[in-house]
Amino acid sequence: MDFSFTDEQKHLRKSVREFAEGEIAPHVMEWDESSHFPTELLPKLGEMGFMGVIFPEQYGGAGLGYIEYATVIEELARVDGSVGLFVAAHNSLCSNHIYKFGTEEQKKKYLVPLAQGKKLGAWSLTEPEAGSDAGGTRTTATRQGNDWVLNGAKTFTTNGSYADICVAMAVTDKSKESHGISAFLLEKGTPGFRPGKKENKLGMRASDTSEVIFTDCRIPNCQLLGPEGEGFIGSLKILDGGRISIAALGLGMAQGALEAATNYAKQRKQFGTAIAEFQAIQFKLADMATQVEAARLLVYQAAWLADQKDVRFTRESSMAKLFASEVAVRVANECVQVHGGYGFTKDYPAEKFYRDVKLCTIGEGTSEIQRLVIARQLLAKSV
Numbered sequence: 001m002d003f004s005f006t007d008e009q010k011h012l013r014k015s016v017r018e019f020a021e022g023e024i025a026p027h028v029m030e031w032d033e034s035s036h037f038p039t040e041l042l043p044k045l046g047e048m049g050f051m052g053v054i055f056p057e058q059y060g061g062a063g064l065g066y067i068e069y070a071t072v073i074e075e076l077a078r079v080d081g082s083v084g085l086f087v088a089a090h091n092s093l094c095s096n097h098i099y100k101f102g103t104e105e106q107k108k109k110y111l112v113p114l115a116q117g118k119k120l121g122a123w124s125l126t127e128p129e130a131g132s133d134a135g136g137t138r139t140t141a142t143r144q145g146n147d148w149v150l151n152g153a154k155t156f157t158t159n160g161s162y163a164d165i166c167v168a169m170a171v172t173d174k175s176k177e178s179h180g181i182s183a184f185l186l187e188k189g190t191p192g193f194r195p196g197k198k199e200n201k202l203g204m205r206a207s208d209t210s211e212v213i214f215t216d217c218r219i220p221n222c223q224l225l226g227p228e229g230e231g232f233i234g235s236l237k238i239l240d241g242g243r244i245s246i247a248a249l250g251l252g253m254a255q256g257a258l259e260a261a262t263n264y265a266k267q268r269k270q271f272g273t274a275i276a277e278f279q280a281i282q283f284k285l286a287d288m289a290t291q292v293e294a295a296r297l298l299v300y301q302a303a304w305l306a307d308q309k310d311v312r313f314t315r316e317s318s319m320a321k322l323f324a325s326e327v328a329v330r331v332a333n334e335c336v337q338v339h340g341g342y343g344f345t346k347d348y349p350a351e352k353f354y355r356d357v358k359l360c361t362i363g364e365g366t367s368e369i370q371r372l373v374i375a376r377q378l379l380a381k382s383v
Contacts, residue, residue, distance in 0.1 A: 003297075005067075012068055016075035019048060020083075028080045031206035032352060037162060038206060041083065046117015050076075050087055054241075055099055059107055060115035066241070066306035070248040070299055077252025078259075081356040082206035084252055085363075088245035089158035090114065094121030097167045097183060097238050101226035110165050110185060122163030124154035124212050125235055131156075132369050134169075135178045135232060139214060141170035146221050148172075148184065150214035153196065156363075160210035161195040164188045168212065169231045176229055183231030185223040192217030203355030240317045241306055242364045247299045247320035250328035250360035254292045257328070257335035257353040261285060264339055264348065275338075284338060288331045295324040315377035322370035325360035332357045 005013070023044060031038055045051050053069040055061025062068075069091065077084030095114045098106060113119040130136040139152025150170050160166070166186040173180035186193050196211030226234050262285055265276035275281050302320040305313035332353040336343035343350040361367045 013071050020079040024079050035205045037208040051117035052115025055115045060112040066303035070303040073245050073248040074252035077249045078256040081253045082204045084249045085207040090121045092242045092245045093123035094167050101234050119164035122157050122159040122166040124157045124168040126156045128155050139170040141172050147218050150217040153213045155211050157212050160212045161208045178232045179229050181232035182228050183225040185225050204359050240314050243317040243321035244302050246364045247324040250324040251295050251299050253357050254328040254331040257332045258288045260349045261335040261338040284334050291327045295327045298323050318370045318373040328357040
């Protein structure tokens with residue numbers, strides 16, 4: 001068993017860290033306070049290859065794997081979870097759905113500019129009445145000649161207000177339940193397709209989250225993505241990879257919180273000595289570091305499996321997402337505690353990590369859903 005990273009992977013981590021600390025870190029609090037979505041970063045992220053990490057070069061991507069992808073998301077999130085989040089949604093949800101299920105023509109038209117970072121992607125599955133029960137989708141797509149007409153609304157769509165291309169699920173045959181939901185490609189500016197309410201969030205405030213609305217939105221049949229009626233089934237496969245990215249997102253923020261707590265403990269003095277000398281603080285840091293490292297092993301195991309051909313990794317991606325997201329919450333909580341009263345102020349990064357990490361236990365399947373997925377995998381294999 002080899003747990004080491006290659007020289008190329010180490011170089012990638014160094015490059016992403018330098019980029020995040022140079023281009024993102026100086027603006028983190030400003031963007032958070034104003035809920036500013038940093039569109040100015042998109043060309044730079046594209047140039048670095050971060051907007052198409054897992055796609056072949058022939059489609060404009062960097063031609064790397066999930067190990068490298070997890071590294072990119074982890075290092076971005078270590079500095080700002082919001083940036084890690086919108087890069088993750090762009091890569092593993094919208095773009096990956098096109099890569100996995102699109103025709104060659106669709107890949108050339110949509111995936112190439114997405115992977116190059118010239119266009120931004122969104123992926124819409126969740127609805128006000130269809131969250132964890134995504135099979136309860138109510139948005140409809142009705143066939144009219146060679147076109148489809150979409151009506152309905154989606155909520156909690158990452159990048160929804162700014163996306164140039166959106167992959168959305170809609171019911172095409174209600175009688176077939178989950179096999180009656182199809183995926184569609186929507187382009188910004190299409191009549192009847194528009195962003196709705198932008199959410200005012202607790203955390204991840206520099207990442208855009210909004211509704212997307214379809215009102216008699218007419219699109220040609222060539223914008224059906226994948227086989228008719230198989231959009232929801234395809235979405236479940238896309239979520240396997242997406243959960244690795246959310247696991248990496250949680251891991252990155254947990255690492256950032258651990259480093260913030262460690263640095264503060266070395267600097268903060270009480271009773272004439274740095275609080276890092278107190279055993280109570282040392283034990284906290286030791287527990288935090290151990291949990292972060294355990295999460296890292298799960299995340300990169302899932303990423304490694306995702307890079308293997310014809311290997312199912314549903315259970316491992318759910319385990320990584322469940323554990324890393326809940327570790328992130330615990331570590332961010334302890335980071336605030338180590339900071340004491342200052343952890344409750346915006347003068348230090350502790351409070352932002354504390355607000356941001358909670359999303360990881362909710363997005364792309366709640367912790368409760370992850371436990372359900374893991375249990376089903378275990379029980380299915382034991383029968």
